[in-house]
Amino acid sequence: MTIQFNEETFRDDYSFYNSDWAIKRFPFPFHEDSYMYSVNMEQHRGGPEGSVYEMRFDVDEHYVSEMKDRAMVLADDPLRCQSLPHMTLAGWDLLELIMVSKSEDYPDLFELHRDGDHWRWINKPLGIDDTFTFLDETTLPYGPMEYITRQAQGDFCVLDQRDEMLWMDAGMVTTQADWSLDFDIGMNFFEWHAPVPLAHEMGIFKRALKFLLNIQQGAPARRLNWTMTVNPLLDTSPENYHKWGIQKTTLTPENIGAKQHLRVELQTFFRLPRSNALVFPIRCYLISFQDLVTVPKWGRRLHRVVRDLPVELATYKGFIDNRPLMLDYLGKFDDGQPTSPGVFPDLDTEPPLGNAS
Amino acid sequence: MSAAPQKAKPGAEQIPVTVSAVVPLNELVTRFEFKRTDGQAFPTFSGGAHTVVTMNDDGRTRLNPYSLMSDPSDTSMYAISVRRDDNGRGGSLFMHTRVKVGDQMTITYPVHLFSLDLRARKHLFFAGGIGITPFMAMIAQLERMNGNWELHYSVRTEALGSYVDELRYKFPNKVHVYYDDQNQAIPLEDLLDGQPLGANAYVCGPKGMIDWVHATAEAAGWPDAQVHSEEFLAPAPGKPFEVRLCKSDMTVQVGENESLLEAIERAGVEAPFLCRGGACGQCETDVVAYDGDFIHRDHWLDEEQHADGSKIMPCVSRFVGKSLELDR
Numbered sequence: 001m002t003i004q005f006n007e008e009t010f011r012d013d014y015s016f017y018n019s020d021w022a023i024k025r026f027p028f029p030f031h032e033d034s035y036m037y038s039v040n041m042e043q044h045r046g047g048p049e050g051s052v053y054e055m056r057f058d059v060d061e062h063y064v065s066e067m068k069d070r071a072m073v074l075a076d077d078p079l080r081c082q083s084l085p086h087m088t089l090a091g092w093d094l095l096e097l098i099m100v101s102k103s104e105d106y107p108d109l110f111e112l113h114r115d116g117d118h119w120r121w122i123n124k125p126l127g128i129d130d131t132f133t134f135l136d137e138t139t140l141p142y143g144p145m146e147y148i149t150r151q152a153q154g155d156f157c158v159l160d161q162r163d164e165m166l167w168m169d170a171g172m173v174t175t176q177a178d179w180s181l182d183f184d185i186g187m188n189f190f191e192w193h194a195p196v197p198l199a200h201e202m203g204i205f206k207r208a209l210k211f212l213l214n215i216q217q218g219a220p221a222r223r224l225n226w227t228m229t230v231n232p233l234l235d236t237s238p239e240n241y242h243k244w245g246i247q248k249t250t251l252t253p254e255n256i257g258a259k260q261h262l263r264v265e266l267q268t269f270f271r272l273p274r275s276n277a278l279v280f281p282i283r284c285y286l287i288s289f290q291d292l293v294t295v296p297k298w299g300r301r302l303h304r305v306v307r308d309l310p311v312e313l314a315t316y317k318g319f320i321d322n323r324p325l326m327l328d329y330l331g332k333f334d335d336g337q338p339t340s341p342g343v344f345p346d347l348d349t350e351p352p353l354g355n356a357s
Numbered sequence: 358m359s360a361a362p363q364k365a366k367p368g369a370e371q372i373p374v375t376v377s378a379v380v381p382l383n384e385l386v387t388r389f390e391f392k393r394t395d396g397q398a399f400p401t402f403s404g405g406a407h408t409v410v411t412m413n414d415d416g417r418t419r420l421n422p423y424s425l426m427s428d429p430s431d432t433s434m435y436a437i438s439v440r441r442d443d444n445g446r447g448g449s450l451f452m453h454t455r456v457k458v459g460d461q462m463t464i465t466y467p468v469h470l471f472s473l474d475l476r477a478r479k480h481l482f483f484a485g486g487i488g489i490t491p492f493m494a495m496i497a498q499l500e501r502m503n504g505n506w507e508l509h510y511s512v513r514t515e516a517l518g519s520y521v522d523e524l525r526y527k528f529p530n531k532v533h534v535y536y537d538d539q540n541q542a543i544p545l546e547d548l549l550d551g552q553p554l555g556a557n558a559y560v561c562g563p564k565g566m567i568d569w570v571h572a573t574a575e576a577a578g579w580p581d582a583q584v585h586s587e588e589f590l591a592p593a594p595g596k597p598f599e600v601r602l603c604k605s606d607m608t609v610q611v612g613e614n615e616s617l618l619e620a621i622e623r624a625g626v627e628a629p630f631l632c633r634g635g636a637c638g639q640c641e642t643d644v645v646a647y648d649g650d651f652i653h654r655d656h657w658l659d660e661e662q663h664a665d666g667s668k669i670m671p672c673v674s675r676f677v678g679k680s681l682e683l684d685r
Contacts (some may be wrong), residue, residue, distance in 0.1 A: 008662070037470060086475040089502070135387065135501075163475055163582045185438040214631065217400055218370040276472040278404045 004109065005125060006243045007065040011072075012170045016232035018291055022061055026287045027264050028295075028296050028343050032306040035313075037199045044268050048344070052266055056101040057152060058283065059109065062123050066153050066175070066234065074150075075176040076334055079182045080237075081146050083158070083170035090146030090158050090170060092288070093272035094134055094279050098148045123151055145170055154283030156267075157181075159189075159212075161276055166212060168192050169277075175234040175284045177227045178318065183238070211326035212278060215271050216352055222268045226319040228319040228326075229263040232286045236281060237265075256329045257290035260322070262302065289329060297340060297350040299333030306330060360381070367561035369409065369465035369631060372399070376460045377434060383534045386487060386519045387453055389518020390427075390436045394461060398432035402467035404495030405559075411463040414451050418622070421448040422632055424490040424561075424587075425467060428497035435464070438519060440487040440620055446592065446614055470636050471561070471587035473498070480506040483543060483570055486513065491587060492561065498529070509543045511535045511562070521561060544636050545570065559585045562580065587636075588656075592616035595652065595675045600624055601682040617671035621685060628671065628685060635673035642669055642683050649678010 018026070047053025052060070073080055083091055099121055103112035106258060111122040117134040128151065132139040140147045149156045149172035159168035166189045173181035174244045184192040185270055189209050216219055229236055230248045251259060266283040293299035306314075314320040335354035340346045374391035381387045393399060395512040402425060436660035439452045456462070471491055480499060482492045489510055495536060499506045507530060512518040515536060524532045535541040549558070549622040558579065560570040574584045591632045594614050601608050601622065611620040618640055621628050635655035644667055653663045653672035662668050669676070669683070 160475070162470065210638065214637065215404065216369045216468055216631070237365060271469075273401045273467070274403050275475060276406075276469045290420060 003059065003061055003063070003125075006061045008062070010065070010069045010232055010234040014231050014233075015280065016062070016065075016286065018287055019061055020045055022288065023291050023348075024345060025060075025066075026292070027052055027224060028267050028287055028298050028345070029226045029264050030301050030305050031299050031343050032341065033339060035305045036310075037204050040223045041208075041221050042223070044059065044220040044270075048205045050282075052285070055105040056220070056268075056280070057098060057105070057154075057271075058155065058266070059102070059106055066124050067126060067151065068257060069234050070150060070172075071175045075202060075306060077239060080174045081151050081172045081180060082185050083143055083145050084160075084186065087145070087158055087160065087170035087275070087277065088137065088143065089095070089147075090160070090272050090275035090277035090279070091143055093159060093274050095144040095148040096172075097270060097272065097279070098152050104153075106291055119343060125149060126137070146172060148267065152281075154281050157280040157282065158272075159278045159280055161213065161278060164213060165169075165189060166209065174237075176237055176282070177225075177229075177265065177284075178236055178241070180238045195316075196219070203265065212269060215269050215272045215274055215278060220268055220270045222266065225265040225267060227263050227317045228322075230259055230322075232261055232288070234284060248318070248322060251325055253325065255353065257326055258288055258292075260289045260326065260329075261286045262289070264290055293330070295335040295345040296314050296333070297346055297351065300335065300337065301329065301339050302312045303330035303334035343357075360635055364574055369466055369468050371463050373463055373482055374435070374462055376462060377458055377593060379456065379458055382438065382519045383517050385517060386438055387428075388436055388438045388454065389436050389456060391462070391464065392434055393505055397455040399435055400466060401432055402429045403469060403472055404429055405471035405473065405491045406467035406469045406494070407471075407491075407632070408437065409631075410452075412438070412448060412451050412456075413477070414455070419446075419448045419451060419621060420630075421452075422468075422634055424471075424494070425492040426490040429494055430497070430605075438487065438490050445619050446594065458560040464480065468631055470632060471559075471585065472651065474557045474558075474583070474585070476555070477557035477583075478505065478553055479557070480547065481552060481556055482506060482508045482510075483488065483545075483558065483560040483562070483659075484508065484510045485520070485560075485566040486511070486517075488560075488562035489666040490561075492559070496524075496607055497557070506531060507666060508532045509535070509548065510568070511541075511543055511623060514538045545573050548575065549579060557583045557585065561587045564588055566684050571588045590632075592619075592633075592673050593654065593675075596677060597675050598613075598678075598681065600676070601680065602685045603682055604685055611675070616673065617675060619667070621671060624665070626685060628670060633672045638670075640670055640672050644669055645684050647676070647681045649675055649676060649677065649681065 010016050014018060021081050050057045099112045104108040109124050112121040119134050120131045122129045134330050137143055155173045155175050156171060159166040160169040168184045171181045177253050193205050230251060258327050263286045266279050272279055314323055337351055340350055375394045376389060378390035385559045393499045407422045407424045409422050419518040425435055426438055426566050427434060427436035439449050441453045442449045471496055486494050521534050536545050558574055560567050560608040567588050571584055596612050597613050600611060605626045607624060611617050611621050627640045630641040638657040646667055654673040657670055660669055
């Protein structure tokens with residue numbers, strides 16, 4: 001398989017776009033016409049061919065431009081990448097996991113040659129060919145976690161596991177949905193989730209923690225999360241809220257289809273072998289409303305989900321003020337017909353759009 | 358989400374292995390070494406991890422957890438050491454009397470319930486008898502990382518001191534051995550006093566030793582989070598009892614020498630598990646109704662849950678009374 005990498009930006013002129021291929025494989029997060037929190041975990045062991053679930057670390061047409069955007073964020077704010085001193089071993093574990101996975105899953109793009117601790121890593125899309133000694137950080141230009149996550153899409157939280165608890169002790173976080181690694185570093189699982197409404201009362205986090213503590217080597221898991229973003233911004237951080245928050249006020253009925261994006265996170269969880277840490281990659285996918293509604297099932301369903309979402313959630317996800325505008329737009333793509341169960345587009349079986357409201 | 362729904366299997370991922378060596382160490386302890394049957398490399402692991410070994414004992418399936426004791430960076434083999442328990446339920450006897458070089462067996466991926474705290478400035482290990490095994494792997498791992506560690510190892514007699522010679526030869530200044538039959542005891546109070554700030558203590562051995570280390574450390578002002586222990590419970594035999602499995606709509610007899618979990622599995626009902634020793638929490642099961650008394654033996658449920666009869670850990674706990682109904 002060959003991937004044509006897009007020339008695009010996630011800032012300034014926002015030239016980001018999804019090809020038809022990327023639209024059809026978009027990880028639409030709603031398996032039914034409504035949404036509420038759940039510990040919606042499943043095993044991460046492949047998925048339908050060509051889907052974002054197929055490989056351990058999905059590589060798509062946005063890879064090269066996302067890595068350029070990450071480098072720019074880090075140049076402006078080095079604290080987006082932090083690793084407490086005891087997390088270096090977990091960084092090596094992560095480097096090994098990503099290098100082995102990518103070289104096996106995308107042999108035309110990545111190569112890993114190992115002779116004992118003497119490793120050579122070739123990353124063709126980014127033009128990298130480095131030789132280094134495994135577990136010797138003096139042989140890499142950055143620490144092991146920073147080195148490999150500058151070459152991997154999505155944010156990475158590396159969680160230490162101690163005392164029946166997970167701790168946010170390392171991470172590379174430049175494409176986040178309004179949370180800050182610099183603020184959360186060193187916090188435990190309940191502390192960094194404290195701002196989330198409703199879910200605590202529902203016991204979601206207690207159950208989720210129990211599940212995560214028990215994730216075993218060789219048995220990774222995954223789930224989806226979602227929010228809304230105006231303009232295709234990867235970096236919607238609290239640090240830069242003054243730059244992007246204001247953009248939420250620029251929506252009009254004319255530009256909403258192009259500017260409003262559904263933001264979906266494919267969250268995966270892998271136990272790391274040497275450190276017993278848990279790595280939590282959070283991969284962000286963006287799709288404009290106008291692209292999303294080209295799939296009739298998704299247009300119908302998104303309208304219903306946004307319409308029926310509890311006020312607390314629409315507020316927490318930051319789109320309560322724009323909800324009426326969204327519903328005016330999405331309503332045009334909901335003809336009231338039933339939708340098929342599951343997340344996939346079902347383009348061959350779902351009816352085309354009829355007369356909408 | 359339901360991108361690709363797959364039913365979770367009970368237990369950790371399995372690895373088919375071939376027994377590559379059986380090495381008797383002394384009267385009670387034998388080491389078993391495994392190679393992967395498919396010729397691939399084993400996953401690396403962190404010191405303190407265990408594996409669950411599946412034994413086919415004339416049609417009866419036995420699943421016993423053992424600490425991985427080989428060097429975690431050596432992915433060509435795994436090793437465990439098994440102490441023979443003549444009064445146990447038969448798993449260790451099966452390993453000692455039936456397992457031969459060349460046998461095909463199945464073991465699980467490493468499961469971690471007893472990990473090094475990588476923040477520690479110093480690791481202080483206390484081993485009693487066969488409790489030495491997780492420390493063998495931890496020591497190999499720390500040696501590679503230039504870690505600061507010290508071992509205090511209590512054994513019954515010189516003849517029963519598994520790995521004493523090897524450890525003393527390799528690390529003469531870090532290994533301290535104490536012989537019960539020579540009235541030697543670990544000077545625990547002295548050792549816990551005067552450790553550098555940020556030291557962590559780890560204990561693996563008989564229950565009495567674990568309790569002793571925890572209590573002495575607490576009295577000496579150690580934070581509980583810096584004292585780590587691992588104790589696998591073997592399911593204790595007990596009076597037979599009957600259990601009703603509501604979801605599966607069947608009634609199962611639990612025999613004297615089998616655990617509730619084993620009886621559920623024998624009936625063909627899939628139940629989740631990992632450690633089978635009352636520690637990991639995976640097999641936690643809701644009680645629907647009961648008339649009688651629980652014999653809770655796990656380390657997982659809290660006192661309140663033990664008292665209110667709402668849950669049971671079927672890997673090690675039992676029941677005495679008229680009737681028991683489980684949500685399984």
